[in-house]
Amino acid sequence: MALIRRTWTAHEADEWTREDWITIVISPICYVLLTIGLALSLLLQVAGYIMIALGIILTVVMHYVIDPKLKAISNEYERKQQQYLEQLEAQVRWQRPPK
Amino acid sequence: MNVSFTVLDWIWVGLFLALMVGSGVLFYRLGKRSGSDFFLAGRGLPWWLPASSVYATHTATDTPMWITGVIYQHGLAGIWYTFFSAWAAISSFVSTRIFRRSLAYTQAEWNVIRFTGLGSELLRGWMAGWQFFMNMFVLGWVGIAMGKVCAFLFGWPPWIGLIVFSLVCAIYVLAAGYWGVVMADFQQGIIAFLVILIVSFWGISVAGGPSGIIEKLAALGELERMNPFAFTGWWSGSFPTAWFVTMLFIAILGGFGMGTTVDWYVEAQRIQSARTVRDASYSIWWGTVLGLVRNSVWAVSILAFFVLFPGITDTAEYEMGWFRLGFDYLPAGMLGFFFAAILAIHLSTISSHLNLGALYATRDLYQHYVNPEASEERLVLVGRISTLILLVGSFFYGLIMEDITSWLIFALWIMAAGIWLPNILQVVWWRFNAWGYLSAWIANLGFSWLVVWILPALGVIPDLLDYQQFWLLMVLGALIYLPVTFLTKPESMDHLVAYYVQSRPLGWWGPVRREAMRRGLLRPAGPVPIADAHEGLSSERLIPDL
Numbered sequence: 001m002a003l004i005r006r007t008w009t010a011h012e013a014d015e016w017t018r019e020d021w022i023t024i025v026i027s028p029i030c031y032v033l034l035t036i037g038l039a040l041s042l043l044l045q046v047a048g049y050i051m052i053a054l055g056i057i058l059t060v061v062m063h064y065v066i067d068p069k070l071k072a073i074s075n076e077y078e079r080k081q082q083q084y085l086e087q088l089e090a091q092v093r094w095q096r097p098p099k
Numbered sequence: 100m101n102v103s104f105t106v107l108d109w110i111w112v113g114l115f116l117a118l119m120v121g122s123g124v125l126f127y128r129l130g131k132r133s134g135s136d137f138f139l140a141g142r143g144l145p146w147w148l149p150a151s152s153v154y155a156t157h158t159a160t161d162t163p164m165w166i167t168g169v170i171y172q173h174g175l176a177g178i179w180y181t182f183f184s185a186w187a188a189i190s191s192f193v194s195t196r197i198f199r200r201s202l203a204y205t206q207a208e209w210n211v212i213r214f215t216g217l218g219s220e221l222l223r224g225w226m227a228g229w230q231f232f233m234n235m236f237v238l239g240w241v242g243i244a245m246g247k248v249c250a251f252l253f254g255w256p257p258w259i260g261l262i263v264f265s266l267v268c269a270i271y272v273l274a275a276g277y278w279g280v281v282m283a284d285f286q287q288g289i290i291a292f293l294v295i296l297i298v299s300f301w302g303i304s305v306a307g308g309p310s311g312i313i314e315k316l317a318a319l320g321e322l323e324r325m326n327p328f329a330f331t332g333w334w335s336g337s338f339p340t341a342w343f344v345t346m347l348f349i350a351i352l353g354g355f356g357m358g359t360t361v362d363w364y365v366e367a368q369r370i371q372s373a374r375t376v377r378d379a380s381y382s383i384w385w386g387t388v389l390g391l392v393r394n395s396v397w398a399v400s401i402l403a404f405f406v407l408f409p410g411i412t413d414t415a416e417y418e419m420g421w422f423r424l425g426f427d428y429l430p431a432g433m434l435g436f437f438f439a440a441i442l443a444i445h446l447s448t449i450s451s452h453l454n455l456g457a458l459y460a461t462r463d464l465y466q467h468y469v470n471p472e473a474s475e476e477r478l479v480l481v482g483r484i485s486t487l488i489l490l491v492g493s494f495f496y497g498l499i500m501e502d503i504t505s506w507l508i509f510a511l512w513i514m515a516a517g518i519w520l521p522n523i524l525q526v527v528w529w530r531f532n533a534w535g536y537l538s539a540w541i542a543n544l545g546f547s548w549l550v551v552w553i554l555p556a557l558g559v560i561p562d563l564l565d566y567q568q569f570w571l572l573m574v575l576g577a578l579i580y581l582p583v584t585f586l587t588k589p590e591s592m593d594h595l596v597a598y599y600v601q602s603r604p605l606g607w608w609g610p611v612r613r614e615a616m617r618r619g620l621l622r623p624a625g626p627v628p629i630a631d632a633h634e635g636l637s638s639e640r641l642i643p644d645l
Contacts, residue, residue, distance in 0.1 A: 011622065016605050020192060027384070028188040028351045031391060035182065036327050038395040039175060043325060043402075044309040066192060067377075074375035077200060084601060088202050091211065092462070093471040 006068045010076030013069050023066040030058045102252045102426050108435025115439035116267055118286065119446060123271020123279040130275035134466075134478035137276030138204065138458045139372045144281065146378035146385070149369035152281045153386025155288035155447035156365055157184065158295075158393065161244035162444070164418040166394060170401035171417045173338055174324025181394040182350055184362065187387035189354025191380045193605055194526055198357060199370050199379040200602045205230070206358055206367050207463040210533070212602075213525060215594040218533025225540070227463035230364055234456030235489050238265070238449060239496025245445045246497065251419060252426065252438070261497045264442060268449045269490050273483050277372065280450045287443035288389075294425075294440030295393055299400035302424030306403035315406035324402060345566035349519060355605070356523030361515070368455055400424060457485035516569045517543030517576035527606025529595060535584030542579035546572055596620060 005019060033055030040048025090096065104112075130137050140148075169177035187195075203209035207226035211219040242261040249260030271279040306312050316322050323329045330340045353359030357367075366383055373379035404420040411417040425437045461482045466473055473481070521539035524531040550568055554560045563571065589595075595611045598604075600620050615621040 014603050016603075020605075023192050024189050027192065028185060031182075031185045031188045031388070034388060035178065035391045035395055038392055039178060039327065039398050040325075042303070042309060042396065042399040043313065045325075070377035070380055073196070074377040078375055081202070084202050088208075088212075092208070092467050094467075 004065050008069055008072035010072050013072035013076070017069075019065050019069050023062055026058050026062045026065075030055050030062060033058065101254050102434060104435055104438075105431055107432045108438065111435030111439045112442065115290070115442060119283050120267065120270050122283045122286070123274035126275035126278040126282055130278040131476075131479050133475040134461065134482065136278060137479045137482050138454065138462065139368065140277045140281055142372060143374045144372050144378070144382075146373060146381040148281050148285055149373050149378075149382035150386035150389070151288040152284040152369055152447075152451065153366060153383060154389035154393075155284040155291065155443075156451040157362065157390050157448075158288075158291055158444050159241045159244070159448040160248055160441065160445045161241060163397060163421040164244070166397050167401050167404070167420040168414060168418045170398045171405055171411070171420060174321070174329060174405075175327045175398055175402065176329045176338060178327060178394060178398045179343055179346060181391075182346065183360060184387050184390055185347075185350040186353040186360050186362075187366070187383045188351060190363075190366075191354075191384035191387075193355055194357050195366075195370050195379050195383050196376055197526060197602050197604050198367060199373065199376045201598075202371065203367075204371060204462045205459055206364055207459060208467075209357065209367075210536075213590075213598055214533035214536070215590050216533065218537055222533055222537055223463055224468065225537075227459045230459040231456050231464070231485075231489075233361070233364070234452045234459070235492040236496055237452050238456075238489060238493030239498075239500055241445065241448050241452075242493055243497035243500045245441075248422065248441060251422070258494075258498060262494055264445055265449055265490060265493065268446045269453060269486065272450045272453045273486055276479070276482060277368070277454050280454045281372065283450060284447045287447040290443045291440050291447070292389070292393065294437060294443075295396060298421070298425040298429065298437060299396045301428055302400045302407075302421075303403045305424070305428050306406050309399075312399075312402055312406050316402070319406065319409055321405075321409075324405070339564075342564070342566045345569060349569065353519065353523070356519075356526050358522040359515075359519050365451060365455060368451075368458065397421060453486050453489055454482075456489045457482045460485035460488075517546055517572040519569070520573055520577065521580055526604055529599075529606075529608045529611045530589055531584055532587060532590050534587040535580045538583040539576055539580040542576050543572065546575045550575070 004022075005017070033051045037048050037051030037053075037055050041052050042048070129141075132141075135141055166177075166181055169180040171177075173180075198206075198209065201209055201212050203212055205227070207223045207230065210222040210226060213219075214222065242265050243257060245264055246255075246257030246260035249255045250257050271283060275282075303309065303312065307315065313322070313325070316324055329338075330336070330343060331338045333340045349359070357363060369382055369386070370379040373382050401420055404417075404424055408417075408420070408423075422441075426434060429437055461478055465481050465485075466478060470477070518539050521531070521536050525536055550560070550563065550571055555562045592611070592614055596615045596618065599608055599611045600615055612621065
């Protein structure tokens with residue numbers, strides 16, 4: 001079994017999986033590296049260049065990991081969205097939900 | 100300082116304002132089609148449009164003043180003050196995803212999707228009213244900041260900058276609603292970002308470039324200002340590591356919840372305006388990255404300002420540092436372009452809060468509680484009237500802001516500290532109910548008064564630093580809302596199952612998940628089609644039992 005899964009059925013993508021947790025860990029690190037890395041790079045510090053390079057690489061990795069899953073979730077959810085919206089409109093009007 | 104504008108400068112300003120108002124006219128027909136168009140642009144935007152709006156909205160007139168203040172005071176380590184926006188790192192892939200699937204127009208509406216009964220309606224009404232007020236307050240706050248900038252530049256009385264530019268902004272917000280906001284934000288975001296780069300790099304160049312800044316810092320004995328981790332000790336000094344750890348904890352873990360920062364309420368509208376779950380996630384993630392990159396550029400330019408003007412002790416004076424880099428050093432003919440960019444920064448924030456406040460008033464208060472059968476035309480009309488009320492109210496707040504600022508900062512703080520954890524629990528824990536959440540808000544109001552004002556005044560406890568107040572309020576609040584949660588009934592299982600099947604939240608939802616599977620609404624591989632999912636559910640979720 002591959003470490004990172006790249007193909008998803010809609011049903012499988014709805015579950016919270018290892019790919020989500022990898023993204024949850026990587027994403028804040030990207031923010032720290034990009035913020036501090038850019039500031040130090042503008043001051044011509046070597047540590048800044050390293051940090052910003054790592055930040056960019058991790059950002060690419062993060063998208064590689066999570067993008068197929070987000071696409072699968074989105075495709076499936078948007079198919080059902082209209083029915084959910086009808087329920088929401090019924091709710092705001094204190095009406096019974098459409099079946 | 101008084102700035103002298105040439106004809107070319109005023110042409111820049113005139114062209115920019117014409118472009119913004121033109122956007123409103125251009126998208127007028129789209130904005131008036133329905134409430135969904137007026138407030139969410141029909142839920143059809145690609146990720147980069149709401150992302151630019153996230154960035155533009157959170158680049159306000161007072162933002163460069165605030166960032167200049169913390170960098171001038173603490174050096175590069177002050178950049179961590181701006182890192183509160185990192186809540187979006189986790190939120191983009193957790194709470195944003197869950198919230199987008201709920202389809203709630205607002206965070207107030209989400210309360211009646213997640214909770215049920217009287218408690219959920221009380222939460223919706225309270226949150227809608229509070230948000231209407233908060234948006235009016237932010238409009239006044241940002242508006243008077245623009246008034247002060249105009250007073251600084253042109254010697255105008257502050258009310259002119261407050262009223263004139265907010266009125267211009269209101270034209271396109273009234274005309275096109277969120278369509279006008281997001282399209283103008285896109286243009287304003289580009290203009291503002293370009294000018295932030297130009298002015299900042301110009302300032303860095305004037306200071307002798309990066310090498311010149313480093314040399315001058317060394318000559319001043321201030322090289323430590325280049326260290327982003329230059330804290331004053333674990334617990335002591337004006338910038339302790341304990342503060343830093345608390346900030347990271349609040350910001351990053353806050354992404355698991357909804358409402359853990361005041362910015363969430365603005366982002367919630369952008370999330371729902373995105374056309375898919377994926378677009379919503381990327382809009383929040385990339386919009387925030389733009390803001391962080393902007394902060395880094397600003398921070399270095401403020402170091403440049405510091406070496407040019409070291410030793411300023413008056414906060415009000417050094418907070419204008421970034422503006423001075425532009426107005427003191429940009430060549431003639433560019434000043435108008437710089438001022439147009441300041442207007443872009445200002446208008447993008449004003450427009451977002453005008454439309455967002457009107458959304459709460461229209462969707463959560465008027466439509467849900469006053470006129471549930473309102474037509475789409477009626478909702479757009481109410482949206483426009485609400486926008487006008489917010490505008491006039493913001494003028495009032497802006498003009499008295501000096502007198503009430505400390506009270507309102509206190510109000511903002513109490514909205515954040517003691518309900519930080521409940522804002523996460525409502526997302527990740529099935530057993531947390533409306534009464535627990537409501538009691539957290541009420542308890543926090545009381546405890547905040549005690550911890551921040553009353554007990555220190557009576558000498559019962561010492562004056563605490565803000566991060567110490569945060570931890571104390573978090574513990575005290577839990578002593579109330581946890582017993583309340585366990586002593587009151589869970590939300591109805593029908594309601595929770597419907598919510599779970601639609602939103603698929605992360606966290607401790609085991610009993611709800613098992614019930615959904617027992618009812619055949621979820622298979623091990625995922626949910627059954629929606630039409631089947633609601634078979635056999637009672638109507639409790641949709642008709643709250645009051």
